[in-house]
Amino acid sequence: MRITSTMAETRELYSGGPVGLVPTLGFLHEGHVALLEAARDECGTLAMTVFVNPLQFNEAADLERYPRNLERDVELARDAGVDMVFAPSTEEMFPLPVATTVSLAPLTARMEGAHRPGHFEGVATVVTKLLAGLRPDRAYFGRKDAQQLAMIRRLVVDLSIPTEIVPHPTVRESDGLALSSRNVFLSAEDRQAALALSRGLMAAANAAESGERSARVLEELVLDTIAMADGVVPEYAELASASDVDRLDTADVDCFLAVAARVGEVRLIDNVHIDVNPDGVVADRGILMDRPSVLYSQAENL
């Protein structure tokens, strides 16, 4: 495995296609590893990027305290069979003050976009840069960031980027908590309280599979569950179309029910993907781990 610092160098190392890309902010957890393993199975060459993109942090404090551990990320990538880790410096990524912004206003006005001004422009700009510069045939993104996934799928259509965007199910602790690099900041008590998010979503997924179609009813199921948990402050629960992120009144084909909440000092998001098709309703609840995750909980690595 090679560690690269420029895109040109990375491209020169490609050997055999399809070329897969897993873009990350680093500090890998088992969710990233599952993404890498799925990509490994499908790609002749597999590249992973580690870049804590300053453009997508709307709060400077959040950028500063975002956890980092490149050494461990490189080890995990090697174990997962990654061929190259592109880990650029900020100077390599932005040799000039960034004048270019890529935005998808219609898909990012709501939910995360409303709560994190500038966040999605930062993501869209850097994802465009990684796809344009590294030219992968396939790029892998987790369903955990459902609105981001919807935005990126539209981005590649709008900009004719010949990269297939491949979604991967959310990976969850065995008790349901969605893996996130931010979980490391939860106190033991908050960690328990945070389960209200996934519990609410699972209740809604069950209801949808039992025939409930009303978006407001499904959203209330999530919010009511959260209301019962101490110290969890919801920001929103919304059912939205996965193709254009329009808020829905009724569950439909290819949509997602997303929730955001503050648990103590930590802001968490989660969602279930719901697909209403002629044969019935299929909810993608994610993948439950059969044992506790070990990677992100190593707070001593911060």
Next chain:
Amino acid sequence: MRITSTMAETRELYSGGPVGLVPTLGFLHEGHVALLEAARDECGTLAMTVFVNPLQFNEAADLERYPRNLERDVELARDAGVDMVFAPSTEEMFPLPVATTVSLAPLTARMEGAHRPGHFEGVATVVTKLLAGLRPDRAYFGRKDAQQLAMIRRLVVDLSIPTEIVPHPTVRESDGLALSSRNVFLSAEDRQAALALSRGLMAAANAAESGERSARVLEELVLDTIAMADGVVPEYAELASASDVDRLDTADVDCFLAVAARVGEVRLIDNVHIDVNPDGVVADRGILMDRPSVLYSQAENL
């Protein structure tokens, strides 16, 4: 030569590099032909695009009356040795309502950007799309659109698009008028009056080469020349840095003096590139044709 309607089909026809791209709005004049010939000399495969991009027209009437003649464009491309003409339908380019916007606010707030709201976002979005989708090694743009050229050069750096942007000098009628597809709309009288733009710019270029460095003095030379022409209404004359389009007080390395004016119903732009280097001042006034252009004046083709 092949005519293609999808980007994937176009890419499949590449044979031998470097792959060159000349993006156009069609209705080719001798300026485009010069660009094609320069590209032909340097590229193993040469693609030209013809697409009247609706995103970059800030006035619907302007879009509607923009001249079109694909048949003649194809003939000229064939004569110039182009390998493929990519001439997509609007539906092919935009299968979904466009949600993505690429903008370079710091470089487009002034001059053309100030007078044509939305224009540069439309250009940046479609140029990003053409470069991402067609993946040329080199793309050719005329210096006639100096601010556009500055924007595109920054765009490929910011988005790590591995395409070299190659500028080409402005091609001028033997009396100095810069070629433009819009010239066809000038009446005989306006055609004469329009010479004030290039006359003013040449006077300023001469002054710069004779040692004048003051941006305000150079700009006034242009505006004073225009003021003497009947029916020419200036919008601006500005000296700007070619790297970031900042307005300058003093002529410097790699800058351009640009002018925009309305001549009758027609809006014209022109500029000279000025480079102040240790050996002196070099002005790129463009290329004077030795005989009248014949292509754009065929109003019967409209």
